[in-house]
Amino acid sequence: MKRLILLPGLLLLAGTALLAQVSPPKKLGTVQLINMRAPSPIKIDGKLNEWNGNFQAYNKNTRIFYIISNDDKNLYLAVKSTDFTTTAKIIAGGVTLALNKQDKKSEKDAYSFTFPVIENPQRLSGGFGNRIEQRNAGADSEMMKAVHERTINAAKVIKVLGVKGITDTLISIYNEHGIKAAINFDNDGITYELKVPLPLLDISVDDAKEMAYNIKLNGLQLNNPGGGPPGGGGGGGGGRNALDFQDLVSPCDFWAKYTLAKQ
Template sequence: MTMKSHLLIPVAMLGIFLISNHAKGQAAGPALKKAPASVTIDGLVSDWKDTPPVFDGKFKLSYTIANDDTSLYLIVLTGDPMVKRKITKAGITVSINTEGKKRKTYSVTFPKPGSSGFRRNADNTGSFIPGTIQTSGFKGVNPDEIPPTNGVGFKAAFKFDDERNLGYEMAIPLRLLALKADKSNDIFINVCINGIDGDKSAGGISASASTGAVNHTGRDGGKKSDSGNSNGGGGADDPDMSESQDFWLRFTLAH
């Protein structure tokens, strides 16, 4: 056996050792919080009062991610004018990977950009369109754009409370994810506050200054809007409004 062969054997063994230890070091993420026994997806986050949220100062919102036996939930609450405008105009996209990889396999967006808002009818009256859910990567989900209430199991809603905070709720059916029988998957989730992309996100929603609460969205009738000024500024021409913001989380499901 040559000197070169003698060197190759320990180097190869060292490589196997390092790979093995690296795999062992990749511990699964922490377990999620268990969702309340009774959850109604209506944009009112009061169902979650006993589940302390995480406040993210960078993204100017509080969020909770939890699950029960049937669904994975994202709950968001924000009072920031720019974040509220982004969510109501361009939506939040939740992307999931159930194989322990930082890679987007399944995605759910609500509302689909430009799908929600008030539309003026021919008789000069207004009607509210709550928006649609857009999905990607889920087998057997057809069409990939579905209403907020549907027979598939996806649910989503947002609503302004009396203090003009925006509550947002999304439920994703676990049965549509590639989970192990014991649901012990190491899961990565990406939460993205989508940026406003010009006319594609046209519409937009403001809380009523007179009532302080509008289901999903509302026009403020010329009063101060959620964009933070009287002329509805903070539109797609604002570079901060067109920029998407996202973060990754790693976890296992609660049992």
């Protein structure tokens, strides 16, 4: 019964994607191929205003637009999803950025940052979730706005692994380490920003070396992962206005390389 309730809630949480699906520009590659200086100043609020839509890649495996960049003090990751299931996937399991300074495509000995970490994300839709099937694309914009605000307010935790000096696996977005993260919503889907201070990674622009990074969408983690999707279907083929349940519960990722950009 619990799994039957899941999808209506996540449908509403990802609801902006019901209104618009943006096709990726053909000129963008699958991974970012250059290093970039970050714009200044940057406010980590998830709105991506500073980036002006200047995404450097559209990764087909994860279906996200993204840009990774740096200044002299921080490393930044900006992500945007315009895909319906992918938006729900980010809400349900967060985005993980893993960095391996040894230039190895391995999460072992890597620094790892996951955001957002939201407990029971399907509950954020409250009593609205069971109405989504009747409303579908005509869902009330004020109702959707309220659910999105509730989601943003619930996104207060970052999972951190492999960083010396940070002993707590889960930290607040209001932490003393200088790690910042935020999500937001626009008419196309969900937007995401992460900032990590370079000293935490023990790297600097003065001694920049190529490092491997991994971006992963963790998806919805079920207490009982066995069996098929709600309703007994086989999953797959979610389409414009429906979730692909099999995709939602399946992590996806990609590896690429980055060297800090100097002024």
